[in-house]
Amino acid sequence: MASVDHSIEKHIEAYKPSFETMVPTPFVKFFRTCLIWQFIRFVAINIKMILVVRKSH
């Protein structure tokens, strides 16, 4: 039987503020530190930031 991943709901408690928000799935958390994907995001974020910096000067 496959084990159940409880990491998503680890800190959630019903009828507490933690119950009222969204939490990342393991898929999302994996990509946050996935080197290849983060390198792509590094380029994308830099472009977005440069646009804001240019617009602000």
Next chain:
Amino acid sequence: MARLIVMGGGVSGHTAATFAKKWLGSNHEVVVVTPNANWNWIPSNIWVGVGQMKKEDVIFPLAPVYKKAGIDYRQAKAVSIHPEGKEGSDKQFITIEYTGQGKEGQTEELEYDYLINATGPKLNFDATPGLGNGEGQLGPNTVSVCTADHAVHANSELRKVFEKAKTEKQKIVVGTGHGMCTCQGAAFEYIFNIEHEARKAGVRDNLDIRWISNESFLGDFGIGGLHIKRGGYAASSKLFAESLYVERGINWTIGAHVSKVEEGKLAYEQLDGTEGEMEFDFAMLIPPFAGVGLKAYDKAGEDITGDLFNPAGFLKVDANYAAGAYENWKASDWPRTYQNPSYSNMFACGIAFAPPHLISKPMSSPNGTPINPTPPRTGMPSGIIGKAVAHSVCDLITKGEGAKLHEASMAEMGAACVASAGKGFTDGTAAALTVYPVVPDFEKYPGIGRDLDYTFGEIGLAGHWIKHILHHLFLYKAKLKPGWTLIPE
């Protein structure tokens, strides 16, 4: 030859002084008056506070940099402004009191043609009983990451708690130490870096980490929150902030004014009138900011401090200070040129200028205690404002009094911000955010006040890389190394 005096050598003052000297050359004089011997890249103090950087990594001595630039550096604190001169002389001047250069305690009058006030904040620890030591400094009950020395001390106390957490439960509280604090971002970064380090040290399960702040909702950050496009929705920063706190197992108490701090315990009052206490083994609470206490006198020696500065001690500029209630606030209330309305050769930049009002909606408890974040004027906006003010002064000097002033309204500029959530080349994360404009403009962008095409955010390793690169980039720029002007503020 004209003389420009810049009071303050932080992000805004340093930017203003160095650009002014570059543009004015040797034909005119630029003087920097700052009580500090070192420049501090404050955004990296949080990494000193968790032992991931040393103090030496975030500071450098100012004297050699200013010598190289041809800037007259006075290690002194500005005491008073005399914008009309004194009896027998029309020449404007400031008085300073040396804190270094072998002249400690000596006072001097410095005449000026143009004056930029970039004195930054006074860390007003004593606004909360027990947060300060009664003499204006950090008290013994909590730690701070506002200065590099504070951060070193914070790390040393944190390590003691981590050591104890190997065998027993420990309570950590991080947040704001007063109902009128700003700089929630620094506390936000610190709490997640502590959590990250605790996991690395294997003591996370024995730590109860709690957030306390004056924000009415998580993700307000003193700018009334923001919306980000994600998954086909424009989602509030509240959702993203709460999500991160839940993910990391950090509980929060918000809308809170910390009213008293004692050893191992703090008392707070919330927006709904609830009063409570929180125990801790380690607490890092950001103090509220105030002006540095500059005085001003007219030609006859009469005190005109109240005319030049707002009650918190920040210099009045070309803002609309009569906007009144929140419903009447407009983006156009925010200053554009940062010129003082009474004295046209006087400007302010960075935290030193008096904002017209808050950015977040004003709120108070049933007892009438104001509990709301005050507006941030740090980071990218303070650099851009410093540069714009320097540009204006240089044009006034070189083109004459009729020169058009440069503008940098926080309601028309964006900000890029990277908030660390843990340091590490492969396992670090940071929230990379851009917001445009900093001050929401609800007339131009109804509903959310911001341009969704330029307001963006995501958390990940890429954000951490960017924050680390920015650390080195801004220190390089501040040291005026080759090509420094190419690095934007």
